[in-house]
Amino acid sequence: MLAMRPNCECCDRDLAPDAAGAMICTFECTFCEGCASERFAGVCPNCGGGLVARPVRPTGLLGKAPGSTERVRKPHAACV
Template identity: 60%
Template sequence: MLDLRPNCECCDRELPPDSSDARMCSYECTFCADCVATRLRGGVCPNCGGELVRRPVRPAAMLARHPASTKRVLKPAGCEAVAG
């Protein structure tokens, strides 16, 4: 089951479970669509080099049984340091 992290690792933007702006890699690193388009090179995860794709939306009924994560992950220097 996907972690559905609550924020963008670059800019700390809120990404609720129903957000169509969330992007993630196969390791569930999570970024907003704006950071992927403007800060990250070629839609590639700066952590693992994996492809960043649109995060699926978990249906509301399933969120009640399997809630989204509340653990925030944030790069202290933002993503400029890794975008090159």
């Protein structure tokens, strides 16, 4: 099951698990659509893999399978 991280690790924008707007790589590095496309051109700055749209978790399942609450931030030069 995806961790569904709650924020963009670049700009720290909130990314709800039941809403569109998050991009992930195969290691679940998580970015908002703006940072993924404008800062990183769709390529994960951590692993070099492609960033794709993260699936949306159905709102009705969040009680049983909530998203992560651990916020991840990394010091990417493009995010300063």
